[in-house]
Amino acid sequence: MMNLSSRIRPSLLKAVAPACARAMSADAKLVDLSINEKTGIATLTMNRPPVNSLNLELLQGLSKALQELEDNRKCRGMILTSSSPTVFSAGLDIMEMYKPKPDRVKAFWSTLQEVWLQLFGSSYPTVAAINGHSPAGGCLLSLSCEYRVMVGPQYTIGLNETKLGIVAPKWFMSSMLAAIPYRQTELALTTGRMFSTEEALKIGLIDEVATDKADAIAKAEKFLGLFAKIHPVARKLTKLNLRNDALDWLQQNRELDLNIFLSFVNQPIVQSSLEKYLEALKNKQGK
Numbered sequence: 001m002m003n004l005s006s007r008i009r010p011s012l013l014k015a016v017a018p019a020c021a022r023a024m025s026a027d028a029k030l031v032d033l034s035i036n037e038k039t040g041i042a043t044l045t046m047n048r049p050p051v052n053s054l055n056l057e058l059l060q061g062l063s064k065a066l067q068e069l070e071d072n073r074k075c076r077g078m079i080l081t082s083s084s085p086t087v088f089s090a091g092l093d094i095m096e097m098y099k100p101k102p103d104r105v106k107a108f109w110s111t112l113q114e115v116w117l118q119l120f121g122s123s124y125p126t127v128a129a130i131n132g133h134s135p136a137g138g139c140l141l142s143l144s145c146e147y148r149v150m151v152g153p154q155y156t157i158g159l160n161e162t163k164l165g166i167v168a169p170k171w172f173m174s175s176m177l178a179a180i181p182y183r184q185t186e187l188a189l190t191t192g193r194m195f196s197t198e199e200a201l202k203i204g205l206i207d208e209v210a211t212d213k214a215d216a217i218a219k220a221e222k223f224l225g226l227f228a229k230i231h232p233v234a235r236k237l238t239k240l241n242l243r244n245d246a247l248d249w250l251q252q253n254r255e256l257d258l259n260i261f262l263s264f265v266n267q268p269i270v271q272s273s274l275e276k277y278l279e280a281l282k283n284k285q286g287k
């Protein structure tokens with residue numbers, strides 16, 4: 001038996017999971033975490049219908065799961081994916097930012113910071129199996145992983161914040177800069193561009209295209225297999241040295257970043273943009 005967390009709940013194991021996989025103690029409702037005992041590869045599945053918008057509770061579930069994996073010495077890698085058939089994650093739950101309650105919005109942003117620090121700076125290798133649309137915070141989560149496999153051609157990915165009249169924080173930008181060049185990042189962010197799978201592949205925003213979720217998972221596992229013969233400590237230190245500047249900035253500036261977010265999100269013009277965007281989402285064609 002693997003020496004996993006004492007809080008294991010085997011009942012969380014999905015019927016489709018391989019026989020050698022077992023569930024860990026992530027929040028049963030909003031995230032599902034299972035680990036394959038043979039390979040040590042964990043699968044972390046976001047499960048907040050309909051679109052996995054990242055509210056405080058989903059972020060807390062992700063943070064707890066990421067910490068469990070960090071504490072589990074047998075974890076050889078993690079695949080982040082979604083239980084939705086069409087959406088990886090719709091990004092931050094706009095309702096957390098629209099007419100926000102002071103204490104909750106602080107906890108919300110602080111937890112988002114924590115999740116990013118945990119994911120971008122994880123000691124184990126990470127892959128996003130992007131099995132649906134991945135705007136804004138959804139794109140951020142995938143960019144925080146080391147490799148991205150995306151189901152195509154029908155889905156889109158990008159940091160579209162400017163289209164909502166909001167500004168992606170510095171560490172969102174750093175995450176994109178870790179994947180694609182400065183020039184492409186500037187163009188993508190200032191225009192709030194959502195990329196098709198094919199376009200994303202062309203500029204390196206994603207690494208591979210998959211035909212469906214199973215193919216994406218298989219490709220993610222193949223990527224993680226590259227590390228079978230690489231010394232884990234050498235791998236981890238190389239990754240963390242490369243990512244150090246971005247990680248260090250947020251670690252040193254969490255309070256400042258929180259205050260920037262709070263003052264920004266509370267501005268009437270931002271609230272008005274969010275309100276209009278929410279209305280447009282609710283009234284979009286096809287509803």
Ligand code: CO8
Pocket residue numbers: 050051053086087089090091092093094095133135136137138160161164166167168169261264265278281282
């Ligand atoms: N937050 C809250 N609710 C959402 C969100 C969201 N991000 N996205 C969708 N919803 C809601 C919709 O309003 C809809 O609600 P209802 O059923 O009550 O009408 C429901 O979820 C289902 O949505 P759709 O019908 O649109 O579902 P589809 O499958 O047709 O489309 C998409 C899925 C493509 C994901 C689409 O919903 C979409 O484009 N969503 C918006 C994505 C987006 O722009 N997210 C940006 C969030 S902001 C962010 O992540 C970064 C903020 C950075 C910091 C800012 C500093 C101030």
